[in-house]
Amino acid sequence: MHQAREDSLRLRPISLFDVPMIVEHANDWEVASMVSRLPFPYEPRHAEDWIHEIERNCREVVWAIESEGYFAGCIGYNRSSVTHGELGYWLGQAFWGRGLATRASWQILAHGFATEPFKFFTACHFTDNERSKKVLLRLGFQPNDIITCPSMARGGPAEAQRYILSRQSFEQMTNN
Secondary structure, eight states, X not given: OOOEEETTEEEEEOOGGGHHHXXXXXXXXXXXXXXXXXXXXXXXXXXXXXXXXXXXXXXXEEEEEEETTEEEEEEEEEOOSSSEEEXXXXXXXXXXXXXXXXXHHHHHHHHHHHHSOOSEEEEEEETTOHHHHHHHHHTTOEEEEEEEEOOTTTTXXXXXXXXXXXXXXXXHHHHO
16 A cells, blocks of 8 residues: 545655654653553654664554644554454544544555455554544454553553454445
C-alpha cells in the first residue's frame, strides 16, 4: 500500500522527514506510557533509529497517519508469523477522540488481509488504556488473554489485554 485516503485521513510511508513530529507527539507521557516501544523522554535519535530499523527489517510495515495535512501518529503491523500479523498504532494526544485510530486501523487490516497470507491479526493494549480497548472492540477484535508486555516508558513490564481478529470475521464485517 503506497497511500490510502479517507476524507481527512491519509496514510503514507513513514520517513525521516517525520522525525520532528514523531518526537513532539511521542515525548508526551500520556502517549508514551500507552505504547510498549516508546521510551520516555523521547528524543530525535529514538525516531531516527526506529525508522532505520523499519527500513532494514522486512517484518514490520509502518505508515504515518495524517489528519488534514498534519502528522497525527503511526500505524502498522508486524509480520509475527506466516499465519498472523500484529496491529499496532499510536496517535498524538491532540488527535485523540476523532475516530482516526479506528479508521486507520480498518484500512491497515484491509491491506494486511489483502496482501498477506494471514489467517488472523492480534493486537494488545495495556489494561489501563480504555481508548485502545474501544478501538479494538469497534474493529471486531475479540479478547483473547491477558499477557505481560514490556513498556519502555514505564520502565518494565505491564499487564496487557490481547485480542484476535480472524480473516473470516473481518471479511464478514466488510461484506455487511
